[in-house]
Amino acid sequence: MSDTPVHTLDVKGAACPIPVVKTAKAMKTMSAGEMLEILATDPGVEPDMKAWTKQTKNELVSIDRQDGGVFRVVVRKS
Amino acid sequence: MSDEESVLYVMTHGTESPERCATPFFLAASAAAMDVDTGIYFTMNGPQLLKKGAAETMGPKGEDGQKLSFFIDQALDCGVSLYVCQPSLDLNDLTADDLIDGVKMIGGAAFNDMAMEASAVVTF
Numbered sequence: 153m154s155d156t157p158v159h160t161l162d163v164k165g166a167a168c169p170i171p172v173v174k175t176a177k178a179m180k181t182m183s184a185g186e187m188l189e190i191l192a193t194d195p196g197v198e199p200d201m202k203a204w205t206k207q208t209k210n211e212l213v214s215i216d217r218q219d220g221g222v223f224r225v226v227v228r229k230s
Numbered sequence: 231m232s233d234e235e236s237v238l239y240v241m242t243h244g245t246e247s248p249e250r251c252a253t254p255f256f257l258a259a260s261a262a263a264m265d266v267d268t269g270i271y272f273t274m275n276g277p278q279l280l281k282k283g284a285a286e287t288m289g290p291k292g293e294d295g296q297k298l299s300f301f302i303d304q305a306l307d308c309g310v311s312l313y314v315c316q317p318s319l320d321l322n323d324l325t326a327d328d329l330i331d332g333v334k335m336i337g338g339a340a341f342n343d344m345a346m347e348a349s350a351v352v353t354f
Contacts, residue, residue: 169260173308176263200260207264 157189157226164193164222171197172204175227179210182229187213190225197223236267238348244275244322245288248298251279252290254354255301255310262308266349269311271341273318280312280329281322306332315341 161178163171171192178188190201198215205212205227213226239258243250254270261268272280279285285299306312312333319325326335336344345351 169256169263169304172260173263173304176265176308204264207266 155187157187159186159188161188161190164191166192166194168194168196168200170194172200175201175204176208179208179227179229184229187226187228190223190227192223192225193221194223195221197225201225201227235349236269236344236347237261238344238351239268239270240351240353241270241272241276241279242274243354244278245284246275246278248288248292249290250354251288251298252296252301254352255298255305257352258310259301259305259308262305262310268309269313269344270305271313271315271336271344273315275322277314277318277322277324277329280314280333281324282328282330285330302330313341313344 159178159182161174163174166174171190171194175188175190182188190197194200201212201215210230211228213228216224218224237258239254241254245251258268258270279298285302286297289295289297313336314329314333315335315337326333
């Protein structure tokens with residue numbers, strides 16, 4: 153299984169609930185095991201992605217805060 | 231997928247308070263995106279928000295920001311169910327034909343059953 157996300161979702165500038173809503177949509181088009189990279193600036197994205205993955209049983213691989221207040225979130229579809 | 235869980239929102243505010251109009255829709259969209267069965271029940275003034283054309287003319291921040299229609303469409307797109315009952319329509323001089331497409335008619339018994347079955351009921 154590759155550790156490099158093959159899909160990227162850029163939701164920089166979008167406020168809650170768009171990062172979660174678009175993540176859910178993007179994941180529906182993916183196969184199990186595939187990873188999605190999400191780039192977001194919503195300050196609530198970390199707790200939201202933790203809650204979303206917990207509830208949907210998908211895996212939260214990583215959350216990193218990058219320069220410019222951008223969060224890079226990686227999730228893997230279960 | 232957790233088929234058992236559900237959240238039911240209850241919206242009692244209508245066009246009199248635009249600042250209150252969008253929150254139930256975007257919280258419900260979030261819940262639906264979490265694979266939770268999600269509905270919003272509109273009662274008291276709530277059905278006013280579902281009248282055809284109303285959502286295009288108002289938004290939570292007035293002339294700034296998104297219109298209510300954006301939040302309704304987002305919720306529907308995520309699979310949120312919208313419910314009203316007949317007495318609430320009568321109260322607002324509305325009929326089912328006046329409402330946007332996709333609104334489901336229920337009654338008080340169905341509402342109470344949904345509330346008792348839901349994992350959480352959130353009232354606005």
